[in-house]
Amino acid sequence: MPLSLPALMTLLAVLWLLFTAFMVGRARGKYKVPAPATTGDPAFERAFRVQMNELENLVAFLPAMWIFAWFGNPRFAALACAVYLVGRVAFAIGYWREARQRRHGYTISMMTMAITWVAALVSVLRWIDFA
Amino acid sequence: MPLSLPALMTLLAVLWLLFTAFMVGRARGKYKVPAPATTGDPAFERAFRVQMNELENLVAFLPAMWIFAWFGNPRFAALACAVYLVGRVAFAIGYWREARQRRHGYTISMMTMAITWVAALVSVLRWIDFA
Amino acid sequence: MPLSLPALMTLLAVLWLLFTAFMVGRARGKYKVPAPATTGDPAFERAFRVQMNELENLVAFLPAMWIFAWFGNPRFAALACAVYLVGRVAFAIGYWREARQRRHGYTISMMTMAITWVAALVSVLRWIDFA
Numbered sequence: 001m002p003l004s005l006p007a008l009m010t011l012l013a014v015l016w017l018l019f020t021a022f023m024v025g026r027a028r029g030k031y032k033v034p035a036p037a038t039t040g041d042p043a044f045e046r047a048f049r050v051q052m053n054e055l056e057n058l059v060a061f062l063p064a065m066w067i068f069a070w071f072g073n074p075r076f077a078a079l080a081c082a083v084y085l086v087g088r089v090a091f092a093i094g095y096w097r098e099a100r101q102r103r104h105g106y107t108i109s110m111m112t113m114a115i116t117w118v119a120a121l122v123s124v125l126r127w128i129d130f131a
Numbered sequence: 132m133p134l135s136l137p138a139l140m141t142l143l144a145v146l147w148l149l150f151t152a153f154m155v156g157r158a159r160g161k162y163k164v165p166a167p168a169t170t171g172d173p174a175f176e177r178a179f180r181v182q183m184n185e186l187e188n189l190v191a192f193l194p195a196m197w198i199f200a201w202f203g204n205p206r207f208a209a210l211a212c213a214v215y216l217v218g219r220v221a222f223a224i225g226y227w228r229e230a231r232q233r234r235h236g237y238t239i240s241m242m243t244m245a246i247t248w249v250a251a252l253v254s255v256l257r258w259i260d261f262a
Numbered sequence: 263m264p265l266s267l268p269a270l271m272t273l274l275a276v277l278w279l280l281f282t283a284f285m286v287g288r289a290r291g292k293y294k295v296p297a298p299a300t301t302g303d304p305a306f307e308r309a310f311r312v313q314m315n316e317l318e319n320l321v322a323f324l325p326a327m328w329i330f331a332w333f334g335n336p337r338f339a340a341l342a343c344a345v346y347l348v349g350r351v352a353f354a355i356g357y358w359r360e361a362r363q364r365r366h367g368y369t370i371s372m373m374t375m376a377i378t379w380v381a382a383l384v385s386v387l388r389w390i391d392f393a
Contacts, residue, residue: 003332004333004389004390005390011326011379013325014325018322021322035311036307038300038307038311039169045169055186055318056148056186059186059189062325064142070138071138099167102166117145124135124142127135128135128139169300173298177297177298180297180298180300187279190276191276191283194272194275194276195276198273201265201269226298230297230298233297244280248276251269252273255273258263258266
């Protein structure tokens with residue numbers, strides 16, 4: 001089924017979100033920031049921001065990617081999700097090290113987000129029927 | 132295709148979420164709140180809360196809207212999403228200015244959320260078949 | 263329609279997310295933490311973390327649950343969502359009282375999340391067709 005590829009990539013994207021949450025839990029222990037606090041050692045705060053950024057971008061990316069997959073091309077949508085994920089992983093690995101190192105991954109994922117959004121818009125507009 | 136209208140509105144909702152995130156980035160520069168900090172100048176904190184509120188409401192709204200679109204009426208679902216977005220934009224513009232000015236937009240989007248949720252529930256219950 | 267059961271459970275999950283947001287608003291008044299602040303009395307911070315945790319987990323759970331429902335078994339997916347919700351409610355009720363009491367509900371919802379994710383993966387892999 002053509003939609004199975006974007007579904008598979010969605011499962012990987014969701015797994016990555018859960019992993020960044022797991023890393024926040026680990027940083028809570030390592031840097032002694034017991035819940036419910038969300039501030040403390042900068043390394044903890046970076047881990048926390050990685051997860052939040054992952055979350056807010058995924059909520060924007062997944063709907064756009066699925067609209068592209070459904071109304072446009074599911075294989076290209078799955079490919080876009082793969083590239084997006086590469087950017088997200090690079091973003092997280094960089095940010096976990098140092099705030100400045102999040103830039104490259106961020107650029108990759110944001111450019112993929114923009115391309116996916118435009119591709120979704122074009123795909124949908126072909127189907128719009130106001131009559 | 133009837134689902135293309137809610138898809139189009141979803142793309143606009145997602146774009147608005149990304150715009151509120153962009154405004155947080157801008158406020159980081161303007162009010163000198165380098166990442167990963169999330170506290171500082173109240174104007175930065177308001178920009179941050181606008182984005183977070185956008186995010187948490189969209190995660191609740193989009194599933195309800197799509198369930199209404201799929202099981203009920205996709206044109207009314209798209210209309211609900213348009214009204215919801217008007218409320219969200221008014222909420223953000225007000226909140227960026229002053230915390231109190233977020234009220235009107237909040238009320239519009241929350242009433243639309245409630246109506247959409249009930250419409251989705253009624254639409255789904257007609258299709259439930261436990262047999 | 264088989265997908266109506268996961269849709270119904272999704273509406274309940276979304277309602278629960280909105281309720282945890284409502285509890286944050288109530289805690290803002292009770293513990294005098296006016297917006298946009300997100301820190302203050304530990305009871306407010308716990309209410310805030312309940313909502314954020316609800317949000318970040320729902321963004322991971324709903325896509326996995328829907329992929330399982332669409333490519334696998336919608337009735338089992340709805341059941342997984344019901345068990346997940348029981349865990350989330352127990353998590354919130356515990357956390358609202360005391361940070362340590364969030365554990366049991368967390369374990370239930372996370373185990374359900376893991377099972378649902380694997381079930382979704384297995385369901386999708388059967389449909390993958392790279393040819």
